[in-house]
Amino acid sequence: MANFRPALIVVDLQEDFCPPNGSLAVTNGRDIAPLVNKLLASPFVIRIATKDWHPHDHVSFAANHQGKVPFEDLITIVNPYNEAETYESRLWPVHCVQGSPGAELIPELLTSQIDMVLEKGADPRIEVYSPFYDPFKSPRVYDSGIVKILREKQVTDVYVVGLAADYCVKNAAVDAAKEGFKTYLVEECTRAVDPSAWSECKKEIEISGAKVVSMDGPEVSRLMTAQ
Numbered sequence: 526m527a528n529f530r531p532a533l534i535v536v537d538l539q540e541d542f543c544p545p546n547g548s549l550a551v552t553n554g555r556d557i558a559p560l561v562n563k564l565l566a567s568p569f570v571i572r573i574a575t576k577d578w579h580p581h582d583h584v585s586f587a588a589n590h591q592g593k594v595p596f597e598d599l600i601t602i603v604n605p606y607n608e609a610e611t612y613e614s615r616l617w618p619v620h621c622v623q624g625s626p627g628a629e630l631i632p633e634l635l636t637s638q639i640d641m642v643l644e645k646g647a648d649p650r651i652e653v654y655s656p657f658y659d660p661f662k663s664p665r666v667y668d669s670g671i672v673k674i675l676r677e678k679q680v681t682d683v684y685v686v687g688l689a690a691d692y693c694v695k696n697a698a699v700d701a702a703k704e705g706f707k708t709y710l711v712e713e714c715t716r717a718v719d720p721s722a723w724s725e726c727k728k729e730i731e732i733s734g735a736k737v738v739s740m741d742g743p744e745v746s747r748l749m750t751a752q
């Protein structure tokens with residue numbers, strides 16, 4: 526067990542991603558809180574929560590693009606420092622505006638057990654799903670510093686939970702695995718925007734080297750017994 530130094534990342538468990546009032550509510554999103562709290566009670570080296578944290582003029586809001594429809598339309602996002610680099614990204618309803626009630630972590634979450642809160646998505650020009658860095662992987666655009674923090678804590682294993690499974694949680698797990706951490710996405714502690722595509726999405730996550738695991742599986746029971 527000496528080489529087992531687990532970290533927990535709780536992704537975007539915020540009001541706007543939860544029923545009943547969230548502007549981008551993920552079906553049953555709030556229901557994961559009790560199991561996330563159970564994990565938070567385990568002996569992690571560090572527990573990090575992330576928050577989607579957008580300005581009003583954020584590029585991912587359909588309302589900021591004339592005639593565009595949230596959930597359906599895409600927009601081309603350009604690297605502000607290299608316009609040859611672009612990617613297509615989905616448009617959403619206005620959500621998680623900095624300082625708004627929708628951007629709050631849900632009150633069911635045991636925030637007293639969280640060591641650090643990282644904010645992402647503050648640059649109006651860029652969509653950032655991963656709490657690690659922006660899709661261009663340009664430190665000039667966005668780098669949360671999370672890799673440095675995990676390495677300083679000598680973390681070996683990263684557990685990822687939160688919302689939403691098919692966007693920010695997926696990207697967090699994929700980037701953690703790419704950075705060389707043994708990575709586990711705990712399936713009961715997440716919910717997808719599009720549950721019908723979740724099994725396909727799981728395959729993409731596992732290709733990155735991250736594992737989708739269960740609360741009842743050995744990867745989680747190991748946490749409960751580790752010290």
Ligand SMILES: [Zn+2]
Nearest residue numbers: 577585621646
């Ligand atoms: Zn967002």
